[in-house]
Amino acid sequence: MAKEHSFDITAKVDVQLFKNAINLVDREVANRYDFKGTSYEVNYKEKEKALVLVASSDNKLDALKDIVIDKLLKQGLSSKVLDELRVEDASGGTRKATYKVVDYIESKEAKKITADIKNMKLKVNAQIEGDSIRVKAKNIDDLQKVMKMIREGEWDAPLKFENMR
Numbered sequence: 001m002a003k004e005h006s007f008d009i010t011a012k013v014d015v016q017l018f019k020n021a022i023n024l025v026d027r028e029v030a031n032r033y034d035f036k037g038t039s040y041e042v043n044y045k046e047k048e049k050a051l052v053l054v055a056s057s058d059n060k061l062d063a064l065k066d067i068v069i070d071k072l073l074k075q076g077l078s079s080k081v082l083d084e085l086r087v088e089d090a091s092g093g094t095r096k097a098t099y100k101v102v103d104y105i106e107s108k109e110a111k112k113i114t115a116d117i118k119n120m121k122l123k124v125n126a127q128i129e130g131d132s133i134r135v136k137a138k139n140i141d142d143l144q145k146v147m148k149m150i151r152e153g154e155w156d157a158p159l160k161f162e163n164m165r
Helices: 015-031 058-074 107-119 140-152
Strands: 005-010 040-045 050-055 082-089 095-101 124-129 132-137 160-162
Touching: 005 140, 015 040, 015 058, 040 058, 050 058, 058 082, 058 095, 107 124, 107 132, 107 140, 124 140, 132 140
Parallel strands: none
Antiparallel strands: 005 132, 005 160, 040 050, 050 095, 082 095, 124 132
């Protein structure tokens, strides 16, 4: 009997890389000319899985978000890790943006991924297991075709491949 190969599709975020990116944001903003003399705040709440950005105006808030995304990308994380929840006025005439850190695949999207894999008409088995999707096949080439299809698709979650066996 041939050996069966598998891999997992997940959306887990490496927390240490995320924290490194946030620390780099703090350092860069402190040295930027356009932020001199203005108040800003970058606050990562690990328990709530939220990132709060506070700046003196909408323009500064947008610039701060661009810096955050740039640093995330340089750390090898996807920009889809952040999902904007709300932008609101904060105390002292500042603006506050709250982002949710996405580290899971929503069930609706997981069902769509498994349906797309099944529609490929390959001899693979995809099933949802908790917060990941396990894809199994006897032929490793079929698994690589599935990976290619997933990479080329547009997904809401920052998908990663793990546990290739």
